[in-house]
Amino acid sequence: MSGQAASYYDQGQGFDSHGQQEAPYESKSNGNYTNGYDQRGNGNYQPPVNYQQQQPANYQQPGPDQKPQQPPYPDNPPPYSTFDEAFKIEKPKYNDIWAGLLLIAVFLGYVAVSGLTIHKYATNKGFSGGGIYDSSNDFSLNTNTLVLFIFVLCVALVFSWAYFMGARYFTKTFIWATGILNIVFALATGIYYLAKKQYGGGIVFLLFGVFAIICFISWIPRIPFTAFMLQTTMDVARNYGHVFLVSALGGIVTVAFAAWFSVTLVSIYVAYEPDSTGTNPSCANGGCSTAKVIGLTVYVTFAMYWFSEWLKNTVHTTIAGVYGSWYFWSKSAGGMPKGSTRGAFRRATTYSFGSISFGSLIIAIINMLRQACSVAQRQEAAQGNIVGSIFIWILGCFISLLDWLVTLFNRYAFCHIALYGKAYIPAAKDTWKMMRDRGIDALVQDCLMGPVLTMGSTFVAYVCALLAYLYLQFTKPAYNADGDFTAVIMAFSFLIGLQVCQVFMTPIGSGVETIFVAMGWDPQVMINDHPDIYYKLVQLYPRVQQAIHA
Secondary structure, three states: OOOOOOOOOOOOEEEOOOOOEEOOEEOOOOOEEOEOOOOOOOOOOOOOOOOOOOOOOOOOOOOOOOOOOOOOOOOOOOOOOEHHHHOOOOOOOOOOHHHHHHHHHHHHHHHHHHHHHHHHHHHOHHHHOOOOOOOOOOOOOOHHHHHHHHHHHHHHHHHHHHHHHHHHHOHHHHHHHHHHHHHHHHHHHHHHHHHOOOHHHHHHHHHHHHHHHHHHHHHHHHHHHHHHHHHHHHHHHHHOOOHHHHHHHHHHHHHHHHHHHHHHHHHHHHHHOOOOOOOOHHHOOOOOOHHHHHHHHHHHHHHHHHHHHHHHHHHHHHHHHHHHHHHHHOOOOOOOOEOHHHHHHHHHOOOOHHHHHHHHHHHHHHHHHHHHHHHHHHHHHHOOOHHHHHHHHHHHHHHHHHHHHHHHHHHHHHHHHHHHOOOHHHHHHHHHHHHHHHOHHHHHHHOOHHHHHHHHHHHHHHHHHHHHHHHHHHHOOHHHOOOOOHHHHHHHHHHHHHHHHHHHHHHHHHHHHHHHHHHHHOHHHHHHHOHHHHHHHHHHOOOHHHHOOO
8 A cells, every 4th residue: 555545553552452552562464553543442642753654565555456465464363252352341440420320310200200290191081081082181282192192103113114124125225215205205395384384394394305405416426335334234234243133122112212201291291281271180289380391391301312312322332342343353263252242232231331321411412402493493384484484494404413413423432432441531532533543534424324324214203293293184183273282293203203213223323333433443454354345445435545544
């Protein structure tokens, strides 16, 4: 390779492939790790001045039609029987304990609120009805709404699983279909709202459709590269670990929690929504107020966001452990460590529980702000305030962009946490600095996997929101005669669909992200152990030779 396409070998002290710090360390690439990153992602990188990559004397830069010549691979690592041995933590400790304890406290508070409000709902169930049309409650959410949320959950589950299977079996078509479906759905929804004289919502969705068209056009040159990365992750998932099982279990737990959240949300309105006529039996002894409803709704929504984000990131961290084991050890003498899935999950739920809770808390706060913008935008649209609706939509776009940036930052940091058990902030700093110095950030920006999965999850969320809107239009519940609850119900339907689909799709993105981070930690492993993947990457994305070494 050229001097520019240089890797960080022969640069000072570092860590060996088994996590033991020593200097110098003879790596698989027959070079020395010095003052840089090893495949464990440890060390404080200080790039040297005017360094040159050291290749074996007989190594030649491949031509455009040649397969890269493999450097000598003299050393075989000793076999490791377990995940904990392969990615050993010298001094295991529980990190970011405060965040873990806070998550537990918030969850217990959620359980208390849910138990109290569901009890009130069950006590006066006759007042809220037992189906779609038999409710005496004409001023707040009732059983009619609960039936709607059940439909939303079913749609979210079916669409999310179908979307996951599409990614598994139709990789390139999956990417094209995601972009096209989002464009068609946005434009069709905008036209539908305009036909219903919901001008604010119609204009917003048309703008969203135009934005989706611009994004998709910019995607086209990068689709082959993204499709190959997706195919690679799917091939690994079929042969190593329990990726599909973790995805299914994570999705099922998310659906169950979303169902619990739906019942709790409806119960809060039934238990504490005041009625001017005094017909609400739950308010017979006082204690009902709109402020209490708003406060409890905000609390349980925040708890739902935080817990579902923690669940999603726990799935991600578990899968990152599987792909990290595959990258570093699948071609070693001992092969993949046994029980990689179990070992990664055990570490994620013990030593790294607080760190995952910390990262998830940041995303939960941002999502709450985005949820508030979504409700406000729909209310402005329902009132025909076009200017206000567009302004709030633009604000929501900025919050969504912030959410995307922080999520991207988080997910790569969690890859580090998965394998090496660091606290959240040190892991985030080390991983991001390594990615920037190695050039992996360029690779990340050119891969469409994150945007594709985000757009696909958003599509499922919008389907759920549209279902909620149509349901309210056809059933015409008395409590929504003036459309006061339409924006709130659509926003929560959107939330349920988004979170369920994101958890289902998390393992797919986890594979791509872990491979990128592992390439940054030790690109020579990709060249030595996975030459077929590396050569194909060079063909589809020539910049990879500079991106992972420069």
